[in-house]
Amino acid sequence: MHLGALFIASHVLTSGSVRETARRFQLSPSTVSTAIHNLEIELAMKLTERASGELATLIASGRVLEGLEPITAAIAELGRWAGHDGAEIDEAWASRIPVKIVTMERFLEVADQGSINRAARRLRLGQPQLSLQLANLEKFLGHRLFERQAQGSVLTEEGRRAYQIFMAISQAWNDLKSSADERYRRTARSLRIGSIIPTGSESWVARCLGALVSEWNVRRNNNAISLVSMTADDLREALKSGRIDVAILDSVFGLESFRHRELLQTDMVVIAPPDSTETSAADLVAGHPICMPSPRTGLGHAAMAFSYERAPNRRLRGQDITAADSLPVIVDLVANHGYVSFLGRVSAMPIADKVRIVDLDEHLPMSYHVAFNHRKAAADACTVIIEVAARITSETVTRTKRPTDAGARETAA
Secondary structure: OEHHHHHHHHHHHHHOOHHHHHHHHOOOHHHHHHHHHHHHHHHOOOOEEEEOOEEEEOOHHHHHHHHHHHHHHHHHHHHHHOOOOOHHHHHHHHOOOOOEHHHHHHHHHHHHHOOHHHHHHHHOOOHHHHHHHHHHHHHHHOOOOEEEEOOEEEEOHHHHHHHHHHHHHHHHHHHHHHHHHHHHHHHHHOEEEEEEOOOOOOOHHHHHHHHHHHHHHHOOOOOOEEEEEEOHHHHHHHHHHOOOOEEEEOOOOOOOOOEEEEEEEEEEEEEEOOOOOOOOHHHHHHHOOEEEOOOOOHHHHHHHHHHHHHOOOOOOOOOOEEEOOOHHHHHHHHHHHOOEEEEEHHHHHHHOOOOEEEEOOOOOEEEEEEEEOOOHHHHHHHHHHHHHHHHHOHHHHHHHHOOOHHHHHHHHO
């Protein structure tokens, strides 16, 4: 990271605009974007995001901006020392400072050691390489920083001033980095588990995750667990990008490169309004608006195919089928607004007091899976998840032998 990029990034966080910063400093937008991106990488922290084409600064950017203030103040002092007193010239010059923080820290090491040779050995660098970096630094600043003597290298008056400025920058940067390093250590210790959105607190997914946390902590594992629920599409992207380590979902389509295990098997059923009177799935599909999981999910894809096959001549087909990735919303539409939908039996049984559960005309098997990355902790968590799911759903899974609608409701009650 070089000083010019830090100065640019500071202004982006202050103004909230890449383009305004680019115009002000007469730089290309790509140069400005690269500066803020590199800062995010160095600090292991997301500072901005795009929203409707506009840049939005995140909450964390405020703390980083405070941490950058000593650095920007030191850059301003460096500019005055280098003879750039005018505000506009100072900003233009500051945004293009090519001096890297690592170069400043090497200068500080030479000053502390009083010898280029000793500093080179401590830094594990070649002496010619270190000498060249110092010479380039002196050339850029326009001041001689060291007096070369027989016994070593001694700071000049200008070198002592540079030492104070660079020390302030180094300390401020190390403070920012130490916070990032601690965040990285916490992230590395944390095991991030994502699941499809549960139908409610009584659902097998919610109970399974609750039992996982409890058992995981009882076993005193080194990795803390972090839980998040999201749509199936988001789960796939989060696993691919490394934002989560384990995903619980109803299809491993698109995750072939990840390790995965079957979590449990069930079959698909229709959930209908409690006051509905139709006795067959085909009649329910023909007589009610439909809300189902997104066709991008395994359940949604199967349900969409079933509904089209069973009622091919249904009027306004495209207007009365709604896709929703929120299972609680789907359940509410069925229980309170006259819709019908489809769920795995294991997901439908816990809500049998809110909806009617009607079997399909033919058995349509489906399964849930856990997909996970290379971490040993992720594999260990999957084993616990599978054990817990088997225990929690054991009674429900035995009902996948397609009991009658009335029998299923009576048993669930």
